[in-house]
Amino acid sequence: MTEPLLSVRNITKRFGGLVAVNNVSCEINRGEVVGLLGDNGAGKSTLIKCISGVYHADEGEMFFEGKHAHFAHPMEARRHGVETIYQDLALANNLDVGANIFLGREVKKRHLGGMIKTLDDQQMLRESRRTLESLQIHFPTLTEPIENLSGGQRQAVAIARAVYWDAKLMIMDEPTNNLGVPEQQKVLELIRRLREHGVPVILITHTLPDAFAVTDRIIVMHRGRKVAEKATAETNTEELVQYMVGARDDTNKGVPSPQREISLPQ
Amino acid sequence: MTDRGSRIVLPAGVKPSGIWTPAQRFALLASRVWAWLFLALMVLFFVVTVPLVSGGAVHFLTIRNSQNILVAIIPVLLLGLGQTFVIIGAGIDLSVGWVMSLASVLSALALRWAFDGGVPLFPSVLVGLIAGVGGAAVVGFINGVIIAKLKVPAFIVTLGTSFIxxxxxxxxxxxxxxxxxxxxxxxxGNDALLYFIRGEGGGFYFLKRPDVSGELLRRMDTILPYPVIVTACVVACAIFLLRKTQFGRHTYAIGGSMEAAVRTGIPVDRHIIKLYILSASTAGMAGFLSTLRFTAGSAVIGDPLLLSSIAAVIIGGVSLFGGAGTVIGTVIGALIIAVLTTGLVMLNVEAFFQFIVVGTVVIVAVLIDQSRDLIAGRHRRRAET
Incomplete structure (x- = not known):
């Protein structure tokens, strides 16, 4: 058994009197896709932000690659290989694919003994193309501003950027929101390909079909607590919905939640 | 499996690339090159009409007139160059007019002080250059720090500093x-690389103003005055900086998406400060050159040029929302204004008409830019500042 890539132990985050994340522990192994499910306000995003350095947990600790990790800032998390792809993607829509993949870390050519440095667009384009090909992403052109690309294609650019810069853990926040159905399928396909590349993904979603389509394991949160952790193959929609609405709770067997009638749309 | 195997119906507002109709393609191309076309058509118009109005006595496209236009655009262009960078970076610099004035005064005072103190002429000129551009850069630094670090909108900061x-x-x-x-x-400030005297007793003179008078002087053309050459070098540097360097790339990125720039680790604050230093410096250069040209420093020289320079930038296709534009566009914009102004004067049109025409061109330019966005089906993000 290899050690988990990320190990979160007893993380608690409070905002004033509100306990947004309550004593949550979980582990992420190399090459697996973990779904993080829960209703709005369940604490998914807060937990993720604690991991990626946006927030600092009030209690608990985190181990990344076996070492005690404390990311003071999102940039520090990125330097360690924790890439978070938010819904707005952090892309500059007026620049082309290559410029976006290398944004802030441009490849430069030196002239006159390093006195003058120019952008090496050729090199960046080549590297971009190679990364995109390795992920089987095909664009008609890489030299147009990405504002002409569709939402799913832009998502792919953001993912390719993370892959190129050696992301060791990818966190994706509702990546299929605001996408058409065919586009959603492509993004899910990309997540599968990331797993093939050995990059684990934490997928935040409240779209159950997405979770079943790509995850190996599902963690469900409800009101700040982790209420379930299941292998995807061993659970079903009905069960997960019961966890999500708080009708079932694995971690709190002694105190049963009030039973509710759940009717699922077929 | 290919990504483009089938035509998929996407929700409204999602437009996959590479699916333009020929008509759209044409419209996009036309909207990109319209400024060049407009300039060419305007020159053609004046070439035809100026001799007609003057009964053949005056022509538009002469060596002398073209050199006059080049000299005339220098200050507007220099103010516009720095402004181009600032506006692409989603800012605005309203202080450049008065910064140019300040630089003109500073460089004149410093130059006089050095020369009167016994410094030879050329080093004195350098002292004037350093004082003018340096003083301007200090103003730019102050602008940049207040905008980037204290998060005051650029419009307000630069309005305030322009008064100061x-x-x-x-x-x-x-x-x-x-x-x-x-x-x-x-x-x-006035001599040129080349002089040419047409006809009898004339010829070419390199680097040295021929000592002639009367009839010969009237036939003499001054080709490429030094300030034009200096400005051309600044333009070349600006093109290089914007297109080929990391500085240029980051300028576009900040203007395109401040959020993305911050999150990808671009030192945004420092970059914004540099943008305003650059803008003030080109204004300082304009002030210094005007001091050389008129052999005097003047505090009233720059302010009337501010709006013309912004007009040149806008006509040249720089988006006021940031993230788009080129240096060449600004050069074309400045040329359009200068050609219009000169041509209308030569047509004996009442001078105030030029304002009406330039104003109309500015608005039409922005309409054309917006129509490009409409064609492409994208929606401009409103910039916060």
Whole structure:
């Protein structure tokens, strides 16, 4: 058994009197896709932000690659290989694919003994193309501003950027929101390909079909607590919905939640 | 499996690339090159109409007139160059007009001080250059720090500093033109690379103004005055900086998406400060060149040029929302304004009409840019500042 890539132990985050994340522990192994499910306000995003350095947990600790990790800032998390792809993607829509993949870390050519440095667009384009090909992403052109690309294609650019810069853990926040159905399928396909590349993904979603389509394991949160952790193959929609609405709770067997009638749309 | 195997119906607002109709393609192309076309058509118009109106006595496209236009665009263009960078970075610099004035006064005072103190002419000119551009850069630094670090909107900061700089410029010049400069600097500001005297007794003269008078002087054309060459070099540097360097790339990125720039680790604050230093510096250069040209420093020289320079930038296709534009566009914009102004004067049109025409061109330019966005089906993100 290899050690988990990320190990979160007893993380608690409070905002004033509100306990947004309550004593949550979980582990992420190399090459697996973990779904993080829960209703709005369940604490998914807060937990993720604690991991990626946006927030600092009030209690608990985190181990990344076996070492005690404390990311003071999102940039520090990125330097360690924790890439978070938010819904707005952090892309500059007026620049082309290559410029976006290398944004802030441009490849430069030196002239006159390093006195003058120019952008090496050729090199960046080549590297971009190679990364995109390795992920089987095909664009008609890489030299147009990405504002002409569709939402799913832009998502792919953001993912390719993370892959190129050696992301060791990818966190994706509702990546299929605001996408058409065919586009959603492509993004899910990309997540599968990331797993093939050995990059684990934490997928935040409240779209159950997405979770079943790509995850190996599902963690469900409800009101700040982790209420379930299941292998995807061993659970079903009905069960997960019961966890999500708080009708079932694995971690709190002694105190049963009030039973509710759940009717699922077929 | 290919990504484009089938035509998929996407929700409204999602437009996959590479699916333009020929008509859209044409419209996009036309909207990109319209400024060049407009300039060419305008020149053609004046080439035809100016001789007609003057009965064949005056022509538009002469060596002399083209050189006059080039000299005329220098200050507007220099102010516009720095402004191009600032606006692409989603800012605005309203202080450049008065910064140019301040630089003119500062460089005149410094040059006079050095020369009167026994410094030879050329080093004195350098002292003037350093004082003018350096003083301007300080103003730019102050602008940048207040905008980037204290998060005050650029419009307000630069409006405020323009008043401050105006006061300083008047105080330093004691509300009068700074004169008493060494007469030798006239040559730096007005002499040219090449002189040409047409016809009998004439010829080409390199690097040296021929000592002629009367009939010969009237037939003499001044080709590529030094300030034009200096400005051309600044333009070349600006093109290089914007297109080929990381500085240029980051300028586009900040203007396109401040959020993305911050999150990808671009040192945004420092970059914004540099943008305003750059903008003030090109304005300082304009002030310095005007001091050489008129052999005097003046606190009133820059302010009337501010709006013309912004007009040139806008006509040249720089988006006020940031993230788009080119240096060449600004050059074309400045040329369009200068050609219009010169041509209308040669047609004996009442001078005030030029304002009406330039204003119309600015609005039409922005309409054309917006129509490009409509064609492409994208929606401009409103910039916060």
């Amino acid at each position: 700089v105006r006061g300083v410029a008047y105080l330093m010049s004691e509300n009068t033109t700074v004169i008493g400069l060494p007469p030798g600097i006239r040559a730096y």
